[in-house]
Amino acid sequence: MPDIATAVLHSDESHQRNAVSRQRHNHRTIRTTSPARLNILAPAAALALPSLAGVDTFYEYIDGNEQILSLLRRFAEQGIATATTKEDILRLKKSPYKFLQDSFHSWLNSQGGLIIDKNITYDVSISTKYGSLRDNTEEGNNKPALVITAIVEECGYMAVRPVLDMLEKREKGLGRTWYEVMSQACWKWMCLYDLNAAMRHVEYEKECFENNREPIGDSDEPDATEELPDIASELPKYLRKPKKITARDIAKLRRHAKSHNVGALVRRVLEIHRLSLEPKAGDCLEIISAEFDYVSNPSVLVVMTPNDNIQGSFDVEAQSMWEGSPEPCLAVAFDPESPTETQAAIRSLQTFLNLNRELSLLIHDMDQLDRKRTNQ
Numbered sequence: 001m002p003d004i005a006t007a008v009l010h011s012d013e014s015h016q017r018n019a020v021s022r023q024r025h026n027h028r029t030i031r032t033t034s035p036a037r038l039n040i041l042a043p044a045a046a047l048a049l050p051s052l053a054g055v056d057t058f059y060e061y062i063d064g065n066e067q068i069l070s071l072l073r074r075f076a077e078q079g080i081a082t083a084t085t086k087e088d089i090l091r092l093k094k095s096p097y098k099f100l101q102d103s104f105h106s107w108l109n110s111q112g113g114l115i116i117d118k119n120i121t122y123d124v125s126i127s128t129k130y131g132s133l134r135d136n137t138e139e140g141n142n143k144p145a146l147v148i149t150a151i152v153e154e155c156g157y158m159a160v161r162p163v164l165d166m167l168e169k170r171e172k173g174l175g176r177t178w179y180e181v182m183s184q185a186c187w188k189w190m191c192l193y194d195l196n197a198a199m200r201h202v203e204y205e206k207e208c209f210e211n212n213r214e215p216i217g218d219s220d221e222p223d224a225t226e227e228l229p230d231i232a233s234e235l236p237k238y239l240r241k242p243k244k245i246t247a248r249d250i251a252k253l254r255r256h257a258k259s260h261n262v263g264a265l266v267r268r269v270l271e272i273h274r275l276s277l278e279p280k281a282g283d284c285l286e287i288i289s290a291e292f293d294y295v296s297n298p299s300v301l302v303v304m305t306p307n308d309n310i311q312g313s314f315d316v317e318a319q320s321m322w323e324g325s326p327e328p329c330l331a332v333a334f335d336p337e338s339p340t341e342t343q344a345a346i347r348s349l350q351t352f353l354n355l356n357r358e359l360s361l362l363i364h365d366m367d368q369l370d371r372k373r374t375n376q
Contacts, residue, residue, distance in 0.1 A: 067128065067146060070336035072100055077339060078346055080107045111350055112357030119360040120299050121154035124349075130288050130333075146336055147284060148349050149328035152297040155193070158363050161236070161304040162370060167262055168238060174256060176238045177249045182269045182362075183302070184245055185276035189355055190329040193298035195239065198231045198313040229309035236304075261369070268362040275358065278351040281344035282332035293324030300359065 075081035081103035083089045092099045108124060116122065130147050164175035186192050205228055232240060243249075250273065256266050289295075303310045330352050334345035 067336050068096055068100065071126070071146065071342075072096060074336050074339060074342040075100065075103060078343065080104065080346070108353065111353040112360070113353065116353070116356045116360050119156040119363050120152070120356060122356075123149075123151045123153055125149055130284075130291065145284075145333040147288070147331055147333045148345055150330040150349075150352060151326060151328045152190075152299050155298050156300040156360065156363055158300055158302045158366065159304065159306050159370075160302060160366070162373070163262075163265060163366055164236065164239070164304075167256075167265075168236075170256060170259065170262060171252070173238065174252060175236075176243060177245075177252055178266065178269055179239065180243050181245055181249065181253060181273050185269075185273045186300070186355070186359065188276045189280070189352055190299040191296045192300050192302050193310075193314050193317075194302040195231060195235060195304070195310055196242070197298070198229070198310040201313050201317055202228050202231055229312050231309050231313065234304060234309050264365055265362065265369070268358055268365060272355055272358050272362070275351055275355040279344075279348070280330075280332065280351075281348050282334050282341065283348070284333040285327065285331040287333075288331055289327050291325075292327040294320075294326055296327040296329040297321055299329060299356070300363075 072081055076083075081100055083092045083099075088099075091102070104126070126146055126148050128146055130145075160179060164179055167175035167178050183192060183194055183196075191197075250270070253266050253270055257263055257270060259266065298314075301311065301314055303314075330349070332345045332348045334341040336342055
């Protein structure tokens with residue numbers, strides 16, 4: 001959180017002592033006339049600097065951020081940050097902020113973070129830097145809300161054509177339904193780079209050439225439209241027309257939830273669809289979008305086959321991705337002093353993570369099926 005300042009003070013456990021040693025000599029001394037001698041060294045004293053053993057060598061200063069304590073309280077109520085052991089209590093006393101960070105990180109992993117990281121890389125954070133965001137804030141209450149954000153750093157990859165063909169062989173229209181349910185469910189919570197995104201990119205570049213505007217690609221020659229990928233020509237016929245998902249389509253998927261070979265893939269997509277219907281409480285992405293350079297990066301690149309025209313279109317657009325500051329794909333605001341708002345925001349984040357976990361497991365299952373098919 002940007003408004004937290006820490007100061008670290010290290011002290012060495014060194015002792016400073018003054019000591020005087022004297023030796024007595026038993027011999028005669030011949031004295032000559034000389035000035036009187038002055039004893040300028042004080043006699044040895046029994047006092048010394050006290051030992052610093054046991055004094056804390058780390059100090060943390062949190063400047064004016066009462067929200068940390070409120071957030072700790074809310075996280076404890078949600079079971080995210082709990083001090084149940086002596087070690088936990090010591091860590092909490094030493095650094096509440098570090099304890100909060102570690103607890104949040106552990107909770108993210110428990111919600112599928114380790115599985116997601118194998119396919120998609122997100123930067124998930126809780127911040128106050130967006131100021132007062134809540135559109136339902138009472139008049140005169142300008143206290144900034146906390147915002148949970150998830151920003152895509154590296155996207156996943158999915159080649160779906162083999163699965164779609166296999167599903168179409170099982171029942172006509174099943175592949176198309178599986179694809180549309182998966183795609184439309186994901187788009188409710190994140191961005192994908194799929195056939196629709198690729199076709200929008202091609203249309204945009206054609207428009208740029210026709211209006212003599214600079215396109216996204218490298219070439220700005222008038223005849224460069226001939227080099228634009230033909231996305232539609234590579235699509236199977238059953239995907240060339242978009243389809244709006246209906247209850248009948250979901251019922252079609254459910255009939256195959258226990259089918260041999262494809263049942264696991266169907267169940268994954270049904271779970272993704274179920275999770276996508278959960279409310280996104282505290283959504284503030286539209287409010288903070290002006291603070292970013294461009295729209296969210298895609299969470300997953302969905303191609304038909306490796307190195308097809310969809311991937312070629314992505315490669316062109318990727319030249320400008322990850323430059324500047326992309327929007328988060330998730331942004332939910334809440335007041336940590338409100339148990340209801342905090343619980344709703346955590347529920348939104350939990351849904352987002354669970355959906356990404358199922359999507360990552362779907363990618364894994366598809367890879368396993370492809371390896372099995374290749375080895376046969």
